Amino acid sequence: MNLSIDIQEKESEFFVKVAGEIDAYTAPKLKETLQPSAETESDKDIVVDLSDVSYMDSTGLGVFVGLFKAINARGGQLKLVGLSNRLQRLFDITGLGDIMNINSKVEGGVE
Numbered sequence: 001m002n003l004s005i006d007i008q009e010k011e012s013e014f015f016v017k018v019a020g021e022i023d024a025y026t027a028p029k030l031k032e033t034l035q036p037s038a039e040t041e042s043d044k045d046i047v048v049d050l051s052d053v054s055y056m057d058s059t060g061l062g063v064f065v066g067l068f069k070a071i072n073a074r075g076g077q078l079k080l081v082g083l084s085n086r087l088q089r090l091f092d093i094t095g096l097g098d099i100m101n102i103n104s105k106v107e108g109g110v111e
Contacts, residue, residue: 002026005033013045013079019052022060031063038070038078046071051082061094068100077101 003026006017014037022030037046046067050056064080071078079101083091091097 003029005030007033007037009044012043013047016046016048017052018048018050021055022053022063023055023057024059027059027063030060031066034063034067035070038067038076039074042074043076045077045079047079047081049082050080050087051084053084053087056087056090061090061096064100065096079103 003018003020003022008015008017016034018030020026034046034048037044048064064078068078080091081103083102088097088102091100091102
């Protein structure tokens with residue numbers, strides 16, 4: 001399945017809407033798209049809306065761990081929103097739910 005990524009730059013954040021499946025095939029596209037924003041010398045946080053993500057495997061988790069580290073290194077914050085129960089469980093059982101900013105509700109959004 002394909003993965004679509006829509007990024008909208010706002011005053012204090014990048015809002016990213018992701019739709020599709022995040023797996024070994026699509027994760028490199030996600031990383032390639034988001035990593036430059038994560039490493040930018042900017043005070044902008046990155047908010048990733050995963051409400052339209054139907055599946056994610058460990059490769060996808062790895063992308064978010066890398067983003068989390070890069071954003072924290074520059075003093076920013078990664079926020080994950082709109083997680084399904086299945087995705088929330090994936091983050092929780094790996095312990096990432098305890099260290100990452102995860103909110104099941106989507107605030108704002110891509111217009």
